[in-house]
Amino acid sequence: MKEQLYNKKAHDAKSFQLQAEQIKQLYRNAPLGLIASPINAAVLAIVLRNVVPSQALIPWLACIFLVTIFRLLLLQRYRQVLSTSVEAGKWGTWFTLGAGLSGVTWGSAGIFLFPATSIAHQTFIAFVLGGMAAGAAATYAVVTPAFLAYAVPALFPIIVRFFAVGGEIHTAMAVMLLLFAILIIIVGRQVNSVTLLSLRMRLKNIGLIADLISSVTTAEKLNRELSEHRTHLSELVDERTVELMKEIDERKRAEAEMRRTAERFQSLIENGLDMITVLDPDGKILYESPSIERLLGYNDTELTGMNIFEFLHPEDQDAAVEALAKVTGKSGKTENVEVRIKHKNGTWRLLDAAGKSYVDDTGEVKVIVNSRDVTDRRNMEDSLRRVQKLESLGVFAGGLAHDLNNVLVGVMANIDIALMSPELEEQTRRRLEQAMKSSDRARDLTNRLATFSKGGEPVKKILSIGHLIKNSSDVALSGASVSCEVAVPENLCPVEADEGQIAQVINNILINAVQAMPRGGVVRIKCENMPAGSDDASDIQEKRHVKITIEDQGPGIPVEHLDRIFDPYFTTK
Known part of the structure; x- marks a missing residue:
């Protein structure tokens, strides 16, 4: 009976000690939340100043600051008073009360500061309240009642408000906030469990150290008593004691070295x-x-x-x-x-x-x-090989462009001389003029080859991409058994681009579409304005841009050719 009573008292003492450690950890984490609360409240008030009446905004902000001051005074008082295990429950209750007041005040923002006409500001309030609840999970979850006293009243009013407003967007936001609240509570419970486990281990280690010190003290006392009663064996005992101490020291050093080695290997593996x-x-x-x-x-x-x-x-x-x-x-x-x-x-x-x-x-x-x-390294190696291939192709294209240019100069010069003759027949003159136009197009092609070989920059100017697309589609699909549907909004933004290169790209894509649908079909071209930050084009996602989507009803590009679709002059024909 006495042994059971002793075990119960020991268990109660450990529980009180664990509770005291929890409260210490709670007050140790409190300054972060107390600093963040008025700052976030001030930021929220500034953002809402134009959509929420000051009659509601100023009293709410004052309540935030009053609750924060109350919690600061409570924190200062706790630090001044040396709290014992018995008093820990009282200080935990006070902290939970303060956290509850703060959570209620923050939660009231979802009711009294809710801007009915601005969904952007509604979303911002939800974002701030969610952030405060997430911060509470990290700082207050060491004591679950304190965390719940803050998080529940902070989040659930705005969830109820979103449900009350109704509508697809508000209902979706309410459901997402409710899911977020549930996840935050689960995370808080996990943080609480991990913290309790850590505190129990620390208290257990303290107890083990105390037991070890007590054991060493008892051993030393027994050694002294044994030395007093057996003086004739003192020399042997002294010698043996020295040997034992050496063994203990060596064992401790060996154990310490093993721990350090294990920690080093563990660190290497983990990091x-x-x-x-x-x-x-x-x-x-x-x-x-x-x-x-x-x-x-x-x-x-x-x-x-x-x-x-x-x-x-x-x-x-x-x-x-x-x-x-x-x-x-x-x-x-x-x-x-x-x-x-x-x-x-x-x-x-x-x-x-x-x-x-x-x-x-x-x-x-x-x-x-x-x-x-080695994925990134292999991709870089593939990119390097592709660049080297393009450089070789550029050298070849430059030489070819130079040779073609020399030939075209002679051809065009002779055509010019022939056109100067007044004795030309009209039909011959028309054919020479057509030959001159074809030579001009060939010279333009050689110039593009030269530009590609030198890595030249495109000649950009401001142009209407919608007008260019309509002209290109009319030319590319002329005479084909393919119909074209072009969707260009009236407010499509002008773009800065090389008109010739863009026209050539669109023309080539449309020709491929016609060849992919020998039995006919529909090509759909859609243009749309894209804001900065959209995910459709990583290289220009920080700027506003125009997105062009070309869709046909062909079989698509084979998987084995996808890596080469941007290689110059690559074709499967």
Whole structure:
């Protein structure tokens, strides 16, 4: 009975001590929230000043500052008073009350500061309240009631308000905010669990240290008593004690060195650029280093127990099976193989993997694989080869343009001389003039070849892209069994571009479309203004631009040709 009572008291003491540590952590995190609260409130008030009456905005802002001052005074008082384990509950209650007042005040913004006419400002309020709740998950979740007292009243009023407004957008925003609130609460519970586990471990370590100190003190006392009662053995005891101390010191040094070595290896594995994987002989994943999240998007335990071949590209599995068989067949042998492995987002990443087998302390064969992502390097190598190829093509195009120009100069000069003759027949003159026009077009082509060979810049000017598209489509589709639907809005912005190059691009695409639909069909051309920041063109996404979409009903471009569609003069004809 006494033993049960003692165990209950010890458990209660540990609970009070854990609670005190939680409250200390809570007050230690509090300054971040107290600083952010008035600053964010001031920013929100500035943004809403033109859409919310000052009769509502100023009192709300004053309440924020009053609640913040109250919480600052509470924090200062806590720091002045040395809180004991018994008093921790009281200080936790006060903090929860302050957090609740702050959450209610922030939540009232979703009711009293809600601009009914501006969805942008409504969205901004939701963004600010969501940010404050997310911050509370990081700072207050160490004590769940304090976190809930802040997050619930801060988020749920605006969720209710969005539901009350109704409509597709407001209902969607309400659902998203509700989902966000649920996720934030779940995250808060997880943060609370991790924090409690950390505090319990720290308290346990403190207790172990105290027990160790007590044990050492008791041992020293026993040694002194033994020395007093057995003086005739003092020399032997002293000698043995010295030996034991040396052994203890050596053992401590060895243990410390082992810990440092383990920490170094753990740090290398966790922070290294390469991915470390441990497999069994069948390819089952036994361990993944944390770097897998950076390389492939999975966390380090997500793939444990699964087979590595499930994630390899089908074309690379035979090579991987062969390399694994060689490694497991001969201990200590290292095999290198390049394989494509599926990223969590569905894309394929190219890894340079080196595997080596070893036998663990249980006698089982394991394979440790060191993998490095070489996708970007391989892409750069491919790009370099493409650039070198284009440079060679440019040299050839320059020479060809020069030779053609020399020929055209002679041809055009002779045509000019022939046209000067007054005795020419009218039909002959017309044919010579047509030949001169054809020579002009040929000279324009040679100039473009020369521009390509020198890497010249396009001649840009402001032009109406819609007018150019209509003219190009009329010319390219003339006489074809293909109809064209052009959608050009009246407010289409003018663009800065090389008119000849753009016309040539559109003309070539339309000719390809006609050739792809020998039995006829419809080509649809659509133009639209795109704002800055849109995701359709990464090289100009920071500027406003015009997007041109050309769609035909042909079979499409084969996959094996997609990488070469931008190579100059590439054709499958």
